[in-house]
Amino acid sequence: MDVSDLIDPLNTAQREAVTSPLGHALVLAGAGSGKTRVLTHRAAWLVRVEGATPYNLLAVTFTNKAAAEMRGRIEQLLGVSGSGMWVGTFHGLSHRLLRLHWQEAGLPQSFQILDSEDQRRLVKRVMRDLEVDDNRWPVRQIQGFINARKDAGERPDDLDGNDPYTGQMTQVYAAYESACRNSGVVDFAELMLRTVEVLQNHLELLGHYRRRFRHVLVDEFQDTNGIQYQWLKLLAGPEADVFIVGDDDQSIYGWRGARVENLQRFRSDYANTQVLRLEQNYRSTATILEAANTLIAKNSDRLGKKLWTEDEQGEPIALYAAFNEQDEARFVIERLMAWVEEQELARSDIAILYRSNAQSRTFEEALLSRRIPYRVYGGLRFFERAEIKDALSYLRLINNRDDSAALERVINTPTRGIGNRTIEAIRIAARDQNVSLWVAAKGLVENRGGLSARAINSLGAFLGLIDRLAAETVEMDLADQMETMIDRSGLRAHVGKDRSERAQDKLENLDELITAARNFEQDAVIEEGMDTLTAFLSHAALEAGEGQAGAWEDCVQLMTLHSAKGLEFPVVFLVGLEEGLFPHRMSVEEPGRLEEERRLAYVGVTRARQRLVITYAERRRLHGRDEFGIASRFIRELPPELVDEVRARFSVTGPGIAAGMGQDKADSSVSEAGFDLGARVQHSRFGEGVVLGCEGNGPNARIQVNFDAVGSKWLVAAYANLERV
DNA sequence: AATCCCTTTATTTTT
DNA sequence: TAAAGGGATT
Numbered sequence: 055m056d057v058s059d060l061i062d063p064l065n066t067a068q069r070e071a072v073t074s075p076l077g078h079a080l081v082l083a084g085a086g087s088g089k090t091r092v093l094t095h096r097a098a099w100l101v102r103v104e105g106a107t108p109y110n111l112l113a114v115t116f117t118n119k120a121a122a123e124m125r126g127r128i129e130q131l132l133g134v135s136g137s138g139m140w141v142g143t144f145h146g147l148s149h150r151l152l153r154l155h156w157q158e159a160g161l162p163q164s165f166q167i168l169d170s171e172d173q174r175r176l177v178k179r180v181m182r183d184l185e186v187d188d189n190r191w192p193v194r195q196i197q198g199f200i201n202a203r204k205d206a207g208e209r210p211d212d213l214d215g216n217d218p219y220t221g222q223m224t225q226v227y228a229a230y231e232s233a234c235r236n237s238g239v240v241d242f243a244e245l246m247l248r249t250v251e252v253l254q255n256h257l258e259l260l261g262h263y264r265r266r267f268r269h270v271l272v273d274e275f276q277d278t279n280g281i282q283y284q285w286l287k288l289l290a291g292p293e294a295d296v297f298i299v300g301d302d303d304q305s306i307y308g309w310r311g312a313r314v315e316n317l318q319r320f321r322s323d324y325a326n327t328q329v330l331r332l333e334q335n336y337r338s339t340a341t342i343l344e345a346a347n348t349l350i351a352k353n354s355d356r357l358g359k360k361l362w363t364e365d366e367q368g369e370p371i372a373l374y375a376a377f378n379e380q381d382e383a384r385f386v387i388e389r390l391m392a393w394v395e396e397q398e399l400a401r402s403d404i405a406i407l408y409r410s411n412a413q414s415r416t417f418e419e420a421l422l423s424r425r426i427p428y429r430v431y432g433g434l435r436f437f438e439r440a441e442i443k444d445a446l447s448y449l450r451l452i453n454n455r456d457d458s459a460a461l462e463r464v465i466n467t468p469t470r471g472i473g474n475r476t477i478e479a480i481r482i483a484a485r486d487q488n489v490s491l492w493v494a495a496k497g498l499v500e501n502r503g504g505l506s507a508r509a510i511n512s513l514g515a516f517l518g519l520i521d522r523l524a525a526e527t528v529e530m531d532l533a534d535q536m537e538t539m540i541d542r543s544g545l546r547a548h549v550g551k552d553r554s555e556r557a558q559d560k561l562e563n564l565d566e567l568i569t570a571a572r573n574f575e576q577d578a579v580i581e582e583g584m585d586t587l588t589a590f591l592s593h594a595a596l597e598a599g600e601g602q603a604g605a606w607e608d609c610v611q612l613m614t615l616h617s618a619k620g621l622e623f624p625v626v627f628l629v630g631l632e633e634g635l636f637p638h639r640m641s642v643e644e645p646g647r648l649e650e651e652r653r654l655a656y657v658g659v660t661r662a663r664q665r666l667v668i669t670y671a672e673r674r675r676l677h678g679r680d681e682f683g684i685a686s687r688f689i690r691e692l693p694p695e696l697v698d699e700v701r702a703r704f705s706v707t708g709p710g711i712a713a714g715m716g717q718d719k720a721d722s723s724v725s726e727a728g729f730d731l732g733a734r735v736q737h738s739r740f741g742e743g744v745v746l747g748c749e750g751n752g753p754n755a756r757i758q759v760n761f762d763a764v765g766s767k768w769l770v771a772a773y774a775n776l777e778r779v
Numbered sequence: 780a781a782t783c784c785c786t787t788t789a790t791t792t793t794t
Numbered sequence: 795t796a797a798a799g800g801g802a803t804t
Contacts, residue, residue, distance in 0.1 A: 117793065145794045169794080242794045277793095310792065410790050432792080469780065596794065616791045638790055654791080677789065678795035 085660035086337030098131035167595035204243035264291030275300030279311040339368025370698040383420040409636035431613035436599030456490035468548030471512035533572035626662035632683035
């Protein structure tokens with residue numbers, strides 16, 4: 055049997071992991087050590103050498119993107135495609151299981167999935183019903199509580215609500231649950247919890263899956279939470295071999311319930327776990343790697359791992375202390391422009407990484423003004439847009455009239471004379487009779503009870519419209535159904551009336567949705583027992599799509615450190631390394647959270663392949679006021695000999711006097727040798743220009759001047775003989 | 780139903 | 795600062 059294609063591309067440690075004897079294995083895989091390759095090759099190895107079939111595999115990850123990549127690579131190695139392999143995200147696989155066993159799970163056959171926004175709205179509505187003051191009890195906080203409880207596997211009955219806080223939270227939790235039940239909807243956490251419960255309560259199902267899944271593989275294990283761990287433990291029965299890959303140093307989601315301890319716990323729960331380490335890094339230069347190692351060594355409680363590379367030393371890490379955030383952006387962009395030109399780098403080879411989203415703005419403005427294409431990751435995703443969710447809500451109602459979350463969303467969108475009072479009356483009726491909003495509304499119309507004739511009319515018209523459209527579109531294919539709903543509900547006209555410049559975008563989004571439906575119908579493999587509409591709605595909730603179109607253009611990449619995990623770039627700018635910003639002020643108090651920030655810095659550093667530039671601003675406009683920043687402790691924790699400081703202040707009188715920029719003239723001081731950034735200067739040969747920046751100090755200081763006539767030039771300050779104009 | 784004005788708040792995010 | 799959400803106003 056020839057397995058050279060599985061084995062040859064691997065190094066010794068990777069090979070040892072891939073070919074390890076059956077049994078449990080924990081692979082501690084450092085950044086850039088080829089963990090996805092190990093995982094996929096292991097899966098293929100199990101089938102091609104150990105006699106497993108794809109049917110015996112369960113492979114789990116966190117994101118749709120990672121799952122798709124994993125599936126693709128495994129299928130490629132096995133030479134099969136479209137197999138019945140269970141490869142997917144925790145939520146996707148749970149969803150699949152619940153669709154197959156909806157009866158055992160106590161769900162309606164066409165149950166729908168609430169995304170976070172739907173969930174928040176529903177929690178809020180429940181709170182109104184219970185008359186819980188949302189000033190004292192912020193909705194988001196309660197939503198967080200509910201999800202945290204579910205992630206820990208706890209139902210309201212499991213909670214001890216003796217103290218007022220837990221008592222109040224639990225009351226809302228319980229009411230929220232019953233609202234979900236009445237509507238036939240589940241939230242993301244519920245997908246996990248309900249799956250665990252079905253398996254616990256139906257041993258025949260559990261036995262079936264345990265007999266099937268002889269080999270369980272899990273990626274990014276450090277990101278698992280309590281319920282996901284339970285889920286795995288259930289599905290991977292005593293007969294199964296479990297192969298997990300993770301990196302405790304890249305655990306950056308503790309704040310949303312991820313438990314790094316699960317790595318340790320796995321080792322003690324699964325006897326004879328073989329622990330393997332992947333420490334050879336194929337991504338970064340020795341300099342970058344050494345910096346990363348030194349930084350992460352400051353954390354305690356590590357499982358221990360030290361990355362090494364055969365790569366060359368590479369360039370030192372550049373550090374730039376900017377005057378303020380604009381100067382920071384200016385520096386980053388000039389530097390990246392120079393590299394794109396000189397080294398013929400693609401713009402997409404360059405990433406600007408920051409701690410928080412708000413920091414992207416300054417960079418966007420600077421990039422925009424120089425007409426450099428860029429792409430910001432994150433933000434609103436396609437299926438999360440308001441007009442898209444409105445359209446989907448009409449379909450949800452067609453699918454299931456009791457979906458109160460959907461009804462509430464569209465009952466007066468577009469406005470059709472059903473105001474707050476009417477909706478409130480429906481809610482009260484629904485609550486009193488413990489029925490869905492749809493049933494309550496129907497009752498009100500039939501009994502003509504308690505509402506003005508006008509309200510009854512409007513409401514009756516709405517109910518009739520939905521019923522009629524449902525009947526008329528039942529035979530249509532999904533895309534036609536979608537189009538009919540968008541048009542006949544009046545949504546398209548409503549969206550088109552939006553007299554902001556966004557109306558056009560929104561209309562295009564609606565068309566895009568119809569196209570998405572058409573493509574889905576053609577391409578998607580639909581689970582047994584699910585109709586196309588249900589499948590599409592689930593797909594929309596589980597896979598919210600990309601944030602921005604236009605990804606094909608060669609763009610500079612802007613994203614948070616969190617979203618950069620798993621990616622790599624030849625050039626990385628790590629910006630805003632100031633105390634209070636990174637590490638964030640909200641994380642510096644507790645040692646545990648500070649360590650997570652440090653891991654985040656580690657993730658950032660290890661994204662870079664060839665060049666890493668770190669910047670911070672000595673002054674930054676934050677929440678409308680000027681804040682003075684000091685360099686992040688993470689900068690000090692890097693080995694100084696690997697860091698090359700690019701000096702922007704070129705005062706000869708010593709450090710500490712920063713030349714101010716534009717906005718704050720009163721505060722700017724100019725040293726004898728120096729010029730303000732932005733100052734107009736005169737050169738004997740090049741004429742007049744504007745000072746853009748400078749590097750170095752003393753006699754070696756170089757000044758960059760953008761001359762009106764000849765453009766930007768670097769000049770040695772000592773010889774330039776610049777005169778202020 | 781739309782508009783205005785006030786208050787509040789400002790990490791990280793996938794499913 | 796600025797954006798978003800809520801309440802009151804028109």
